[in-house]
Amino acid sequence: GIQVEQSPPDLILQEGANSTLRCNFSDSVNNLQWFHQNPWGQLINLFYIPSGTKQNGRLSATTVATERYSLLYISSSQTTDSGVYFCAAQSLFGGGADGLTFGKGTHLIIQP
Amino acid sequence: DAGVTQSPTHLIKTRGQQVTLRCSPKSGHDTVSWYQQALGQGPQFIFQYYEEEERQRGNFPDRFSGHQFPNYSSELNVNALLLGDSALYLCASSLGTGGRKLFFGSGTQLSVL
Numbered sequence: 396g397i398q399v400e401q402s403p404p405d406l407i408l409q410e411g412a413n414s415t416l417r418c419n420f421s422d423s424v425n426n427l428q429w430f431h432q433n434p435w436g437q438l439i440n441l442f443y444i445p446s447g448t449k450q451n452g453r454l455s456a457t458t459v460a461t462e463r464y465s466l467l468y469i470s471s472s473q474t475t476d477s478g479v480y481f482c483a484a485q486s487l488f489g490g491g492a493d494g495l496t497f498g499k500g501t502h503l504i505i506q507p
Numbered sequence: 508d509a510g511v512t513q514s515p516t517h518l519i520k521t522r523g524q525q526v527t528l529r530c531s532p533k534s535g536h537d538t539v540s541w542y543q544q545a546l547g548q549g550p551q552f553i554f555q556y557y558e559e560e561e562r563q564r565g566n567f568p569d570r571f572s573g574h575q576f577p578n579y580s581s582e583l584n585v586n587a588l589l590l591g592d593s594a595l596y597l598c599a600s601s602l603g604t605g606g607r608k609l610f611f612g613s614g615t616q617l618s619v620l
Contacts, residue, residue, distance in 0.1 A: 418578070424608070425605070425606040426606040426607070428609065435613070436595055436613060436614050436616075437611070437613050437614075438550070438597065438610075438611035440608060440610060440611070442607060443608040445606070473539065481549055481550075483549075483550075484607075485606065493555075494540055494552030494553075494555060494563055495540075495541075495550075495552060495609065496552070496566055497549030497550050497551070498549055499548065500549055501531050
């Protein structure tokens, strides 16, 4: 099945800093999503972005499908941005049999 | 507009027992997927239900089974519980199958003693 790798695994930043999280995937995709899991376990969908660029407030994401990677940008970080960020992808050729495959996540800590 | 709701929030069982977890999808959604998230790991796909049938299945044993009702709600059943089944079980809903944006519930934390 498709492999999804995220980097860095851990990131500690001061409030106000900017960050870039990376997701590499091993196959062509028909589905790629970014999620934020808060300390209470809730997974929030940030972006549905199998290709192209999207922006939502301080967050933006870019997926370069031909090169098999996606980037999540967080600008002017706030303490509420802390948590684990997951990238999840579904192979274009798998017929959807695998559901979404998640990476291991990036654990982000924003210090005041 | 209600989001995805799951019950119960927490559950404690002993080895060998059976458990049923429940999920109501987001209003307007017709497809439910279940994921298992072990501590410190990303969620893993268990299976997906659409039109009351299991459409896709991940690499999980037959002890894991499910059901979808006519109102699109779903149940996840796990038989003969093992210690390794302790995890956060997440339900996600979408409109249609394949390549869709997923919305997750808050999950059920299952502890097997």
